[in-house]
Amino acid sequence: MKGFIVDSTCGKLAKWLRLMGVDIIYVNDQSTSKIELLALKTGRTIITRSGKLKKEEGIKTILLRTEHLIEQIDELDKTIGLKDKIKPFKRCPKCNTILTEVKKEEIKDRVPPFVFKTQKRFSQCPKCGKVYWQGTHYKNIKKRIKTILLSLTVLLSIIPGCMRRMFYKTTRSGVPLVRVLVQNDIDSFFITSKDIIYGSSKQKDFSIGKLDTFYITSNSVLHFPVSFESKGNSPIILNGISYPGRIVVYRDSLFDVVNIVDMETYLKGVVPQEIGFRPYGELEAVKAQAVAARTYAIKHLNLEEKPHYDLKATVADQVYRPEQKTDSVSIKAVDDTYGEVITYKGKPIEAKYSSTCGGFTSDVTDNWGKTPVAYLKTVRDAPPFTKVEENAFCRASPLFQWEKRYTKEEFYRMLKRNIMEINAVSTDSSIGNIKMFITEINPRSKRVITFKVITDKNQFLFKGLSIRKVLRENDKLLYSNFFNIKQQNDSIIINGRGAGHGCGMCQWGAIGMARIGYSYIEILKHYYRKTKIEKVY
Ligand SMILES: [Zn+2]
Numbered sequence: 001m002k003g004f005i006v007d008s009t010c011g012k013l014a015k016w017l018r019l020m021g022v023d024i025i026y027v028n029d030q031s032t033s034k035i036e037l038l039a040l041k042t043g044r045t046i047i048t049r050s051g052k053l054k055k056e057e058g059i060k061t062i063l064l065r066t067e068h069l070i071e072q073i074d075e076l077d078k079t080i081g082l083k084d085k086i087k088p089f090k091r092c093p094k095c096n097t098i099l100t101e102v103k104k105e106e107i108k109d110r111v112p113p114f115v116f117k118t119q120k121r122f123s124q125c126p127k128c129g130k131v132y133w134q135g136t137h138y139k140n141i142k143k144r145i146k147t148i149l150l151s152l153t154v155l156l157s158i159i160p161g162c163m164r165r166m167f168y169k170t171t172r173s174g175v176p177l178v179r180v181l182v183q184n185d186i187d188s189f190f191i192t193s194k195d196i197i198y199g200s201s202k203q204k205d206f207s208i209g210k211l212d213t214f215y216i217t218s219n220s221v222l223h224f225p226v227s228f229e230s231k232g233n234s235p236i237i238l239n240g241i242s243y244p245g246r247i248v249v250y251r252d253s254l255f256d257v258v259n260i261v262d263m264e265t266y267l268k269g270v271v272p273q274e275i276g277f278r279p280y281g282e283l284e285a286v287k288a289q290a291v292a293a294r295t296y297a298i299k300h301l302n303l304e305e306k307p308h309y310d311l312k313a314t315v316a317d318q319v320y321r322p323e324q325k326t327d328s329v330s331i332k333a334v335d336d337t338y339g340e341v342i343t344y345k346g347k348p349i350e351a352k353y354s355s356t357c358g359g360f361t362s363d364v365t366d367n368w369g370k371t372p373v374a375y376l377k378t379v380r381d382a383p384p385f386t387k388v389e390e391n392a393f394c395r396a397s398p399l400f401q402w403e404k405r406y407t408k409e410e411f412y413r414m415l416k417r418n419i420m421e422i423n424a425v426s427t428d429s430s431i432g433n434i435k436m437f438i439t440e441i442n443p444r445s446k447r448v449i450t451f452k453v454i455t456d457k458n459q460f461l462f463k464g465l466s467i468r469k470v471l472r473e474n475d476k477l478l479y480s481n482f483f484n485i486k487q488q489n490d491s492i493i494i495n496g497r498g499a500g501h502g503c504g505m506c507q508w509g510a511i512g513m514a515r516i517g518y519s520y521i522e523i524l525k526h527y528y529r530k531t532k533i534e535k536v537y
């Protein structure tokens, strides 16, 4: 095999093929004669999207029909069987030279500290000197390709870290930049600031004067995405809401607004929303919250399934309200823990947290699939040798213990309506009359893990989070799945504890621990066992 020549119509493909170790000469030149000559001289096959190349004798050409990278890889695989040619992590995507593996210590000053800390294997290009490492998000890149090209996934398990675009960007001082989806599916917006705003799109750059208002509707001829940056220190105000950092607006049929902001500023808009305004005496709990929120965010940076943003500004991820007043305790908590995240085996953890565990945190498998996670197991949320009911750290929570009572008739009506909605059926005739329900409980976490409803026509099984959905009143989910349910004469009584999924850090528990003198590190290690707190920037 003589390798390939890729012309400028497939530049991105060239880089990817080199990442996979395929021998590629990239010719960034429009002149077809030059490429043909090179092909004749070297016996290499040309890969192009341009039909301009002549079918000359002795020149092998692969004409790709699509401009979509993954489809290009797929097309190539079908024509030449890429599978056999792939040796990832072997070739410099910049200059095509075979890479050599280097000792970690040798490249210490050449890579960002976080990368140095978290990565084990490094390679270097002997020609251009560029250093490569296995990217932390390679799994997501893999996932993206997997859907289209199953056969390649194993081979793509190592993607060099040069694909910086795929990973997160940072500020000059190395703080990660977070892309937060702050408004979505809006049909128009106006933008203003006390300073001049610079706007830029692919098609043109422009500026908006101080205090001028720039109004955009869906008829706008601007090419999106458009990015807006304030020239001074004043925030950009979009639809009346102030945002620090930069704003990028994407358009599908409607507009999505993404706020690009450094991690530490982002956290100051998150921490008070997530744990509330706490008094100074509970600072350690707020610090624990800051580290958990930072860890959660870092773990969710640049996931491939969300190309425009990393995190939603809602409970779906973490509530971010930069325009709301923050408080000195939250600011101090973020500053005091600058750059710190929770790690397990050297990598940031999936830092789940929720309001009140009710005395025992849940196991990750109670709500999310079957795979156990070492640091998301049930924790007894009370001091050792004490009774959980009386001494749980989260006992001060208003939802530490709760009760719901219904008449049998009310309860069955609610259950039926919820089952219909979850199963998307419009008539209750397919549901039938409810005969009984059966709960299955995880004895360690005390959570209801399956809830089965038996009717005279059917059986309905609910697991994990959907249990709280099927038992919801109106739009409010049942507080938690830490409950028992019983029938007494003509009533149904649900006795429950806690609020939220209960997995990971218990926020009210953290507050309780801070009140009696635990430090934020002790708090975090109590909820996330076997982990470390590390400074990553
Ligand atoms: Zn190189």
Ligand SMILES: [Zn+2]
Pocket (backbone or CB within 6 Å): 356, 357, 358, 359, 360, 381, 392, 393, 394, 506, 508, 509
């Ligand atoms: Zn708790």
